[in-house]
Amino acid sequence: MPKSKYRYNPQSLSYDRIKPSFKSRFLIFLSYLSVILTVAVLLNFLYSSIFDTPREKMLMRENNQLQFQYEILNEKVGNLETVLEDIERRDDNIYRTIFNADPIPSSVRNAGFGGVNRYEYLEGYENSELIIETAKRLDNLTKAVYVQSKSYDEVIDLAKSREDQLSSLPAIQPISNKDLTRTASGWGFRIHPIYKIRKFHYGMDFTAPTGTEVYATADGTIERIQQSRRGYGNVLVIDHGYGYQTLYAHLNEFNNARVGKKVKRGDVIAYVGSTGLSTAPHLHYEVLLNGKKVNPVNYYFEDLTADEFDRMIELSMRPGQSFD
Numbered sequence: 001m002p003k004s005k006y007r008y009n010p011q012s013l014s015y016d017r018i019k020p021s022f023k024s025r026f027l028i029f030l031s032y033l034s035v036i037l038t039v040a041v042l043l044n045f046l047y048s049s050i051f052d053t054p055r056e057k058m059l060m061r062e063n064n065q066l067q068f069q070y071e072i073l074n075e076k077v078g079n080l081e082t083v084l085e086d087i088e089r090r091d092d093n094i095y096r097t098i099f100n101a102d103p104i105p106s107s108v109r110n111a112g113f114g115g116v117n118r119y120e121y122l123e124g125y126e127n128s129e130l131i132i133e134t135a136k137r138l139d140n141l142t143k144a145v146y147v148q149s150k151s152y153d154e155v156i157d158l159a160k161s162r163e164d165q166l167s168s169l170p171a172i173q174p175i176s177n178k179d180l181t182r183t184a185s186g187w188g189f190r191i192h193p194i195y196k197i198r199k200f201h202y203g204m205d206f207t208a209p210t211g212t213e214v215y216a217t218a219d220g221t222i223e224r225i226q227q228s229r230r231g232y233g234n235v236l237v238i239d240h241g242y243g244y245q246t247l248y249a250h251l252n253e254f255n256n257a258r259v260g261k262k263v264k265r266g267d268v269i270a271y272v273g274s275t276g277l278s279t280a281p282h283l284h285y286e287v288l289l290n291g292k293k294v295n296p297v298n299y300y301f302e303d304l305t306a307d308e309f310d311r312m313i314e315l316s317m318r319p320g321q322s323f324d
Contacts, residue, residue, distance in 0.1 A: 063127075070130055077137050084144055091151055101158060104151050109144060167265060168240040170217040171302040174248060174285045175206050175272065180308065182206045184282060186316025187295040202293045203247070203286035204316060210252050210281045212272040216263040217246055217285075217299065225257055232284060233276025236269060245291075249284035250275050 020028075092103035118139070119132045175182060185205040189198055220240035227234050232249035236257060239245050252273025263269060274281045287296045297316050304312060 067127060067130070070127070070134060074130075074134055074137070077134065077141060080141055081137070084141065084148065087148060088144075091148065091155070096151075096155060101154070104147065109147055164219075165242050167219045168242055168244060170240065170244060170246055170287050170296070170299040172215065172217050172265060173206070173300050173303050174215055174217055174246075175208050175212055175283055177206060177303075180311055180315060182208055183312060183315040186318070187297060188317065203249075203284050204296045206272075206283045206285065208272045208281060208283060210271070210273055212281075212283075213255075213268045214248055214251065214270040214272060214283055216265055216267045216269050217287075218244065218265050220244075220246075220263060222257055222259055222261045222263060222269070225254060225259055228276060231276050233278060234270075234273060238263065238269070243290040245288040247284075247286040247288070249286075250278045250282060252281075 088104075088109065096103055119135055122128055122132050122135060125131065177183060183204070184207045185201055187201060187204060189200050216238055218238075218240045220238040222236065223239040223245065224235070224237040226232075226236075232247075234249070234251040234254070236248045236251060236254060237245060238248075248270060250273055251270040252275065254270045255268050257269055272281055272283050278284075285296055287294050287299050297313055300309070300312065
């Protein structure tokens with residue numbers, strides 16, 4: 001309680017009590033109030049500097065939870081990246097190899113995102129680095145999944161066409177030759193029967209009586225029919241697609257063959273003869289891959305066992321002269 005103040009009264013020779021005015025009492029109240037508020041603010045500042053408020057504690061808990069969740073998310077992204085890398089290796093080294101397809105270039109798989117900064121809107125926050133890194137990994141993972149999805153679409157298309165590709169691959173002998181006795185001159189240098197010079201023989205000769213059936217060795221379309229008294233004589237060429245062609249020469253006649261006609265493996269397309277530069281009835285057979293003549297002996301895998309294949313190679317490599 002504030003002390004009372006007095007003033008000396010010379011008339012009454014006594015002290016009169018001084019009663020403060022409303023204004024002075026109000027100013028005193030304000031001074032006390034300002035002191036109290038100042039002390040309260042200082043105490044609150046000191047408390048908040050030393051201790052966390054309930055709201056701050058709640059925000060810190062939420063921040064820790066978010067950071068923990070981001071770490072879990074990053075771990076899951078890492079696991080997905082590992083799985084995707086394994087899928088990419090399998091795709092390049094197994095699936096695409098099976099279908100003779102080139103691997104996806106690393107420049108395509110690992111291509112980044114060009115242009116302006118895609119993550120500018122994530123900058124300026126306490127955990128911006130973590131969030132931006134996670135966003136980048138997710139973007140790269142999304143792009144890699146898209147590339148892999150397109151690759152699998154291509155592999156599926158290759159698988160669907162694989163059956164057609166296999167049926168278009170020359171795989172049988174062009175005439176009936178179960179005991180291999182009709183195997184004559186093979187691939188390589190031989191003495192030409194007419195010119196009597198050493199000349200490379202681009203194909204295989206099969207001896208057979210005139211009129212022996214000649215088979216298409218794979219599915220395809222008749223591309224060329226040629227009748228001549230010179231060179232290969234009567235010739236029929238089949239385009240099998242996928243880069244393969246087969247040539248049948250010195251034919252006696254054709255079996256309802258016409259350019260553009262589709263044939264199946266095993267169809268009778270012509271008959272053995274001795275037309276052109278030929279010394280005896282036989283079939284001259286060639287296989288071409290991408291326009292280049294290759295050894296036909298490697299294209300009888302549906303006809304021959306392993307032992308028969310070895311025997312076929314032995315017979316085809318015998319020295320001597322060819323029949324054309």
